Amino acid sequence: MKLTKTLTAMGAVVSAAALLSACGSGTVGQSGSGNSAQPVGGKKLALIPGVQAEPFYISLQCGAEAEAKKLGYELTTQAPQKFDAPLQTQLVNALGANPPAALLIAPTDDTAMLAPIQQVKARGTKIVEVDTALKDTGVAVSSISSDxxxxxxxxxxxxxxxxxxxxxxxxxxxxxxxxxxxxxxxxxxxxxxxxxxxxxxxxxxxxxxxxxxxxxxxxxxxxxxxxxxxxxxxxxxxxxxxxxxxxxxxxxxxxxxxxxxxxxxxxxxxxxxxxxxxxxQDPASIGTQGVQQAVAAIEGKAVTRNLTAQLHSITKDDMDTNSQYFYKQSC
Missing domain, CATH: 3.40.50.2300 (Response regulator)
Structure with missing residues (x-):
């Protein structure tokens, strides 16, 4: 009777080992090879512009959304009601519970926004600055703005x-x-x-x-x-x-x-x-390039640290020929 119970227990161990072998040796959050964790945030990108309902940032968002969709990523956007560091900090802090793979952000203060952005970065999120930038150049993988x-x-x-x-x-x-x-x-x-x-x-x-x-x-x-x-x-x-x-x-x-x-x-x-x-400016181009750099960083490809978008002087006499640079109110 005792021998039978022992053999049964040994069989259970062998079966469990076989099952693990068939499923691969990885653990939760790892690939089947067991060598590396899945990137934080998966295919999710977040955009936090400087302020909501401003045509510049809407145009930037439109460019970013189109490029994210093209590259197979999902982009969500949240913006503060005012161009204000405390309000923007609240939005950045809210990402902590579910950090995205990359954060595209227009810091509303080049010093005050350092700490909250660093906290998101510490969770594995790639940081890309769009339009504005921190004084500390060691936080973002890329910064895209007009000159x-x-x-x-x-x-x-x-x-x-x-x-x-x-x-x-x-x-x-x-x-x-x-x-x-x-x-x-x-x-x-x-x-x-x-x-x-x-x-x-x-x-x-x-x-x-x-x-x-x-x-x-x-x-x-x-x-x-x-x-x-x-x-x-x-x-x-x-x-x-x-x-x-x-x-x-x-x-x-x-x-x-x-x-x-x-x-x-x-x-x-x-x-x-x-x-x-x-x-x-050309905000749509800034959004497009921001997503491109974010995805490159996520996928371990080459990233360009600083990029600039073109600028154009427009007067009443030549505004019709430069209408492609007018900002949008919706995507």
Whole structure:
């Protein structure tokens, strides 16, 4: 009786070993070979842009979604209601429970967003920066944006052409201190304007990305600077606020306004004379390249650390021939 029980137990062990052999030696979360774990997030990508419902980021999302689908990946997008580091941090932290294979993100602050993004990276997620970037260059595998300093330089050159040799002062409106992209635009503009002796900058002023503050800054500048000849607004909200300030003062067209980006409202403003020029980016291309670099990193292929998208100066005279650069409101 005791011998029978022993033989039965030995048979069970042998059967279990055979079953394991037939199924492969891997454990849960590993491939059949048992040599390596499956990548975190599988085929899932996440995109967290700077703010929701902004045409630039919608256009970027459209490019990213199309490329993800083409490459066999699933992309989900969540954006903060405002261009705000604490709000964006909440979205990044929410990824911790179910981290994606890669996170495409436009950091709303080049320093404050470091810690939450690092936490996601620590879980195995590949980080790709789109549009904006962290000061710490060791976090992301790739960073894709416009050459924002070159965009500012292009805006200054355009301002010089619009001035036509007339002398005057120029106001630069930036968004929030610590935003890498707009800071580069403002600096590029300031540096290039020094090559135009008839134009002088009255400095960079911050608007906290609020149109109302931009309008107020323009109103104050018009009062304190009688020779104000131009305003360079580094993004959509500052541009719309600046246009409001000029309109309220009856200075539309008298003061040259150059905006950055080509949202539907800015394009309409260019058409009706509220803007004299727009510096358009190619956000769809940024989204496309962002997904390409993310997938390459996930699949162990070569990744390019820094990529740039083209910029275009558009005036009312050539806006029809540059309509392909106008931003979308939906995909």
């Amino acid at each position: 924002n300093a070159a965009g500012g330089k292009l805006a200054a050159q355009t301002m010089a052409k619009l001035a036509g040799g007339k002398s005057g002062s120029v106001l630069v409106l930036d968004t929030i201190a610590g935003t890498s992209t707009t800071a580069a635009r403002a600096k590029g503009f300031e540096d290039e304007l020094k090559n135009t002796p008839n134009l002088k900058s009255i400095g960079i002023q911050f608007t906290q990305n609020e149109p109302e503050q931009a309008a107020a800054k323009v109103t104050a500048a018009l009062s304190s600077t009688p020779d104000l000849i131009g305003v360079f607004a580094t993004n959509l909200n500052t541009g719309e606020g600046a246009a409001t300030g000029l309109r309220n003062a009856g200075k539309v067209g008298a003061v040259n306004l150059i905006g950055f980006d080509a949202s539907p409202s800015e394009v309409e403003g260019l058409k009706n004379g509220q803007y004299q020029a727009l510096i358009a």
